[in-house]
Amino acid sequence: MKLIVAVVQDKDSNRLSNALVERDFQATKLASTGGFLKAGSTTFLIGIKDEETDAVLEIIKNHCKSRDQLVAPVSPMGGNADSYVPYPVEVQVGGATVFIMDVERFEKF
Amino acid sequence: MKLIVAVVQDKDSNRLSNALVERDFQATKLASTGGFLKAGSTTFLIGIKDEETDAVLEIIKNHCKSRDQLVAPVSPMGGNADSYVPYPVEVQVGGATVFIMDVERFEKF
Amino acid sequence: MKLIVAVVQDKDSNRLSNALVERDFQATKLASTGGFLKAGSTTFLIGIKDEETDAVLEIIKNHCKSRDQLVAPVSPMGGNADSYVPYPVEVQVGGATVFIMDVERFEKF
Ligand code: NI
């Protein structure tokens, strides 16, 4: 038995939840802030059998991998027009930081 | 030293907290959502000595065990009267998913 | 690789965050309640290389150590004047409860 602790961006959190449920993996989500990722993040706790590790890592990678995304420009509110960029810019989104921990004993009541 | 990670239903969370405090076990509660349990859940982190494991598991089991409960019918708000059940129904509540992890080193400052 | 799980008082949380960032340690913060510490607490998850353990523990200790603080008296609202203390009192603030856990495998996507 393993406990996967995965920190992912909020924007990928629902897609990851759904993908895990679809494959019958049970996860608990903790609201987390700052840290490993710049934007708001969600910390997943996923309890799995040892032999499921690679399948779950694959799901996390497929739904949360760091990637570039074009973001439409937002007109500056309340001044600071100097920093206004009038065309879409590429920003990095997503990303997952994943710790696989050994579980000594597991109980369900 | 062990770290117990226990995911329980919100409705059992206070009873478990109180029971742990009564026995002088120190726990930290994290608000968690979805996942192992259908309703809102609370994740407990409980640091214990190895030999206290069974006592703490017993407390968790006694206060959070999955059980059936009679729920009074609620009159349907805003239509959907078709699904209205005019007598109490039995639903499963509670339940705990518990991971016991080994702690390599413990410090208190 | 280790995962440090550190529960600290909310009031020390920002100072600890900043100190970790300054030293390029990546942490995720989880809002937590009650438990190990009387006041509101924040749980830090900090992923580190084995050889960084002592450096991170030192940072936690330096920014969160339990200490005495003088607190100005607050005039009692709505009665209970009996318990009013008209001079500053020393209270214990801060403190950190730290678990160092072994990480079996680490992935970044
Ligand atoms: Ni998908």
Ligand code: NI
């Ligand atoms: Ni009780």
Ligand code: NI
């Ligand atoms: Ni400092």
